[in-house]
Amino acid sequence: MSAAVSPLEQMVVVLARDLADGELGAAGAAALVPMAAIALARELHAPNLTVGGEMFFNPEPGRLYPSMLDDRALGRCEAAETFIELFGHSHHGLDFFFHSGLQHDVYGNINLHHVGGTLHAPKMRGPGAANLSYCHTSTRFYICPTAHTARNFVEKVDFVTIPGHLSGPEAKRAAGLTNEGPRLVVTPRAVLDFDPTTLRMRLKSVHEGNTPEDVQRHTGFDLAISGDVPQTWPPTEEELRVLRQRIDTSGTLRA
Amino acid sequence: MSAAVSPLEQMVVVLARDLADGELGAAGAAALVPMAAIALARELHAPNLTVGGEMFFNPEPGRLYPSMLDDRALGRCEAAETFIELFGHSHHGLDFFFHSGLQHDVYGNINLHHVGGTLHAPKMRGPGAANLSYCHTSTRFYICPTAHTARNFVEKVDFVTIPGHLSGPEAKRAAGLTNEGPRLVVTPRAVLDFDPTTLRMRLKSVHEGNTPEDVQRHTGFDLAISGDVPQTWPPTEEELRVLRQRIDTSGTLRA
């Protein structure tokens, strides 16, 4: 591959590796990176992975689209359902889902409603979110914002739109969140996961070209870095070839 | 018209005349006579009458079929829905519906479950019924069995599958049956309606070739006939022409 690996390509590859054959999952609202990850997993090791749970099954887009709510992206698919079926999927849950927001906090909670002020007198009003159920009816979810700054990674979100681990194991149990919740946070800079005891976010690996100190500087809470942080395993030749030649044919992930 | 009017044709015409333009209604399980009545009304005076509420809208069968659950009868229609929509129709109600059963009693209650014995130790087990809601969520319904004997018109049904007027105004109110319920009983022999005070069935008119005494003899309860009972208004030339040439093209109602 001639061109350098882009941060979004690195994100796609990390996420794709974590999806297993035979699973059922959907991309969520910010679909570009998740859809590429799902497509890559299906091409490489998970041909029985089903894209479903958002009213359409197994779309075959000719290229990547920023939104999956586009008939160009999903017009060619295996089935279309309606919101009545989405209601059922939301209750039955998926194996995996993807989320990102205006703010993400140390427990993986996500805010899409407001930054500053209150809900009905916000300093900055966000878009809100449609689906609040998959974060806990699904077995697990991934957080994958396409930016990683000290402003969107904060100690505590101003509003919990999508609950992650709330304020830790006890709060999560009290709220009836019985599934895994957020498993990985994959950003353009790094991969983060959650300490199994405290459920606080921690740095798992940094992408090529980033240092743990860079990531800490762009994160609004203490990552408690101790010891060596490995580098994120870069895309293999094959991952990159399949991604660029068969999925991201228009180079959207490198734009 | 050369051939004599058949009892079923007379039934169709009586029912068609009672359906108004702009109404929404469905034929029910024993669809032959009701579908013909609806079609006749649409041809003659009710072009805006909608056939709907049973998962299909405005079918255009080429001829009459004994069951409407036949794609030959409803394959050509304006829309098909599913049982999810039927669930909604059943709650929202129609303007009219049609019922008939194994037994009909003096209050217009209908039995489709068992004759003799008990539900779980029946002497004779009937088919049961699918839709129990239209009898009261719809504005009114018609009872139109294709036989009229002392065995299927009884003082009291063995099991109330489809409630008519129950045991009269008080029982009806107590059960929360707030709509009109059965309006007319149209049989091969006569037209019957209900005394507005007692809600007991009474003879309204007899079809050509029948006397009030005939009808009473074939009815298992006292019709309390007093005074002259008029003859049912026979089909007009136009009613018969349209019915035979455009609806019952295969002569099923005369078979």
Added chain:
Amino acid sequence: MEGQTKPTRRSKVTSLQDAALLARGALEERPELCLGGLFKQSRPVALVRALLATGADGLHVYSSPGAGYDIDLMIASGAVEQVFIPGVTLENRLCPNFRRAVEAGQVTAHALDALTVVGGLMAAAHGVPFQPVDALRGSDVLKYNPLLREIDCPFSGRRIHAVGPIRPSVTFLHAQEADRWGNLRHLSTMVYADQLMARASDMVIASVDRIVPDEVVLDDPSRVTVPSHYVDAVVEVPYGAHPTASFPNYAMDEKHIDAYADLGDAARTGDRKGLDAYITRHVTGPKSQGDYIEAVGGARHFAWLEAEARNR
């Protein structure tokens, strides 16, 4: 490149016999079987016969809102313990074996209605603990219906009904087409409650008139009535709905059903010979669907049913 073989997507296409064994296994765990189609249309009869041939018994059978030939045949074969079907009829006549077995106390036929069964399937499909129902009044069915409960409506304050989830262990469906992944296409105008049952059931097995190439599905995804996600196995069975119809491909075989019902009525009044011979000839006897097709009249007979389906 050894050991690097790319995994491939698994087909869900199987044989009638394997499908029946799959169902049998699940039904031994929990005997709740649901049948798609409606009365004489799109009933999964070949799957029912194959299941009967495995000797299945003690079944609790659901269908909505009505069934006829298939449930009657299952009862005639001794496979059924309880019936949860609002209407059981051949439409032009009663179901003879159903009637006989219920009157003899051999089978329990619950008094139900369509809203209860549909509501229960909706609750299961939606993944909620119950479905409110507010359209049932005055019927004696309400005194016996085992699935319905009265609740205080938290919104209206009134007494209303509710039904808990009906989650069949196995649902049999018949559709006209599927791809090899199990995406079903109903080409008949009516799809009955098939979509709802598929979304409510633990296991779904479908017979289809034919398996179509993947592109047929991808070129018109709106036509897919049951996505493969809900389907566990699909079997290509020519005339798999016979003697019921599979419109627009072939019509119901009313004469066959009537002749069967005559045998059932004879059995009801004491002479079971004809009925037993019927079961041997059509259910336990045929080694394959090809045998069955020959037994009920062969290619010429089906050509006639095909012509009849177009004759509307």
Added chain:
Amino acid sequence: MEGQTKPTRRSKVTSLQDAALLARGALEERPELCLGGLFKQSRPVALVRALLATGADGLHVYSSPGAGYDIDLMIASGAVEQVFIPGVTLENRLCPNFRRAVEAGQVTAHALDALTVVGGLMAAAHGVPFQPVDALRGSDVLKYNPLLREIDCPFSGRRIHAVGPIRPSVTFLHAQEADRWGNLRHLSTMVYADQLMARASDMVIASVDRIVPDEVVLDDPSRVTVPSHYVDAVVEVPYGAHPTASFPNYAMDEKHIDAYADLGDAARTGDRKGLDAYITRHVTGPKSQGDYIEAVGGARHFAWLEAEARNR
């Protein structure tokens, strides 16, 4: 034969202006408007513009699960009082007028989620007093959501949620085709929540790309997504969804929406001139859809959007 004229079936086809006045009248009784489509696809934008041109205000607007350009334009035009839409976004950027008006306290934007709105529409469509919801936990939305209630589940004994019926006064939909009676055909792969909204609403008004002959509907009834029974008026409006898409006929006009959002962002930071000019030019100015089409780029521009819809 005088006085004997056979009554004829009434067409539901009307003009954009008459449709807007019909909606306006109903919304003055009860200001609950629901919008079909989803984000940048199949939004009934021409109907929205026509309604805005009547000077409608004080509206409570529903859509599910998300909306963008149209709700933002309605807010920019001062027509909206409350927003009951889970997600409000242009997807690639925030909705500027929505954001400004909510931050300024001029519009109330309720915190909701899709299951609440879909559940409420389901309850209304089904005719039941509420819909159980059992998939919401841990979100702050649950503290504010005005439509959701906690109930004791009579089946599971657990605390679950329930939502009462959402019955919009008027729903605007955009479909690709309809017949003159108002039977709608969505030809896009996705039909969003349009079918549910139609079945839940008191009044439904649809714009379509074209009116088709009766036979088109009768020959393929399974394609009808919203039967005319639910539809009160239908308007043939070329490019009636612009600047959103009407697949497979034309794609979304992303550049138009972005340019609009730039004007909205300018208004948000103090300069409303461009936004006001936009509204005059596109909403209050055009006398007809023909004028609007010219104002946004004319036939050549739409030929490009048509080509883009095929370019996938």
